Amino acid sequence: MAIDIDKKIKLNKEFYGEKTAIIAQSGGGKSYTARVIIEEGLASGHTFVIFDPQEAYMNLPQMEYIQAQNVKSVAGLGKIIAQTHRNTVILLKSLTIEKQQGFVNDFLKSYKKNVSKGIQTLVIDEFHKFAPESEKTACKSEVRGLFQESRSDGIGIFLISQRPQRVDKTCLSQCTNYFIGRLTSQRDQQAVNNYIDRTKMTKELRDFESGEFYIDGIKRDPEIVKIREAKTVHSGNSPKNILTENKVDFYKNTKKLIRGKNMENPIKEVEKVLPDTKSFSHLAGIGIDFALGSAVSGIAGNFVGSKVAIPVAFVSGRTVGSLATTLAMYAGYKVSPYGKDVLMYGTAGSAAYTVGSVAFDILKLTNVNMSALDFIIQTATGAQKQ
Numbered sequence: 589m590a591i592d593i594d595k596k597i598k599l600n601k602e603f604y605g606e607k608t609a610i611i612a613q614s615g616g617g618k619s620y621t622a623r624v625i626i627e628e629g630l631a632s633g634h635t636f637v638i639f640d641p642q643e644a645y646m647n648l649p650q651m652e653y654i655q656a657q658n659v660k661s662v663a664g665l666g667k668i669i670a671q672t673h674r675n676t677v678i679l680l681k682s683l684t685i686e687k688q689q690g691f692v693n694d695f696l697k698s699y700k701k702n703v704s705k706g707i708q709t710l711v712i713d714e715f716h717k718f719a720p721e722s723e724k725t726a727c728k729s730e731v732r733g734l735f736q737e738s739r740s741d742g743i744g745i746f747l748i749s750q751r752p753q754r755v756d757k758t759c760l761s762q763c764t765n766y767f768i769g770r771l772t773s774q775r776d777q778q779a780v781n782n783y784i785d786r787t788k789m790t791k792e793l794r795d796f797e798s799g800e801f802y803i804d805g806i807k808r809d810p811e812i813v814k815i816r817e818a819k820t821v822h823s824g825n826s827p828k829n830i831l832t833e834n835k836v837d838f839y840k841n842t843k844k845l846i847r848g849k850n851m852e853n854p855i856k857e858v859e860k861v862l863p864d865t866k867s868f869s870h871l872a873g874i875g876i877d878f879a880l881g882s883a884v885s886g887i888a889g890n891f892v893g894s895k896v897a898i899p900v901a902f903v904s905g906r907t908v909g910s911l912a913t914t915l916a917m918y919a920g921y922k923v924s925p926y927g928k929d930v931l932m933y934g935t936a937g938s939a940a941y942t943v944g945s946v947a948f949d950i951l952k953l954t955n956v957n958m959s960a961l962d963f964i965i966q967t968a969t970g971a972q973k974q
């Protein structure tokens with residue numbers, strides 16, 4: 589039976605100051621459920637800070653939407669929100685994942701230092717990217733701290749993730765409330781097994797509909813609940829970025845598709861993880877920057893090689909020229925506020941060329957002539973044999 593979360597399940601004031609995990613695979617209804625809970629909270633006068641890497645929390649009333657890339661002082665923003673308890677959605681999508689982690693770290697440091705008393709809920713979507721199990725990130729210790737420190741300042745947290753097996757176990761185990769939705773992967777099911785009372789399970793997690801959740805906590809007996817429809821327009825989309833999402837499913841399903849076998853999940857599931865046009869152009873952009881770096885390195889290297897005799901017998905001018913180019917690009921990447929991505933991937937391209945050049949120097953030194961190896965080095969790095 590569908591239970592309307594705002595009629596039969598009352599979310600009291602304390603709930604918004606507690607730690608709540610909302611777990612389901614992509615499309616299971618996590619951000620939709622979080623939206624419904626936030627709608628309830630806003631209506632009761634609670635405030636939220638939402639870290640939104642997917643633009644899944646648009647159209648919420650009373651919210652200020654802030655583009656992370658436009659924030660000049662992250663610490664300043666953290667301080668203002670901590671002191672004023674403003675309802676804020678921080679849109680992180682335009683930042684690389686490393687920058688998102690750095691942003692969350694700087695924000696939380698300042699927020700925790702300055703937070704004024706009273707309940708405020710921090711919503712961290714795609715939690716596994718900020719505090720993954722057995723992996724360090726710039727913000728992991730700050731995020732973990734939120735779960736470990738016994739706080740009296742009323743900070744509540746929503747931990748939202750589609751990959752429970754990848755979420756830091758300390759954070760997951762410190763939650764008071766668990767909303768667990770559809771999970772078809774066995775590893776993900778195992779990761780939440782400890783939080784489920786099997787006697788209350790009338791159906792398996794893999795059979796849950798979108799929006800159906802096993803709820804443990806909120807001072808009730810555990811039960812399976814269908815979350816009510818949202819009052820605001822949901823903006824969440826299943827991510828389609830091959831660089832960051834569900835690569836395992838992608839490879840598994842595309843392999844089956846190519847072999848013509850039946851897929852575990854119908855083609856819809858493949859579509860969900862196939863990269864969209866934006867992801868393809870992002871990949872193409874990286875490729876162009878990389879090739880550009882390699883080409884610049886090649887031109888500089890060959891120029892130096894043709895003009896300068898290097899006193900160290902086995903080091904070619906090409907290597908010296910391309911190494912200098914790599915260092916110059918790296919220095920540019922470090923100091924320049926502009927063109928960070930071009931300089932970063934350009935440095936990688938230039939470094940690859942330099943590695944190729946060094947490989948040719950070594951081959952020359954050993955007097956070995958292996959055309960297959962030459963071909964591989966040339967193709968992989970762009971460096972030409974001299």
Ligand SMILES: Nc1ncnc2c1ncn2[C@@H]1O[C@H](COP(=O)(O)OP(=O)(O)OP(=O)(O)O)[C@@H](O)[C@H]1O
Pocket residue numbers: 612613614615616617618619620621642644750798799800814815816817818822824825826827
């Ligand atoms: N309680 C609900 N009532 C009606 N529809 C729902 C409900 N929950 C989810 N849905 C539907 O399922 C879709 C997917 O939900 P949602 O975007 O929340 O998934 P998600 O688990 O956050 O997925 P992702 O990780 O891919 O963002 C929604 O766009 C909505 O159409």
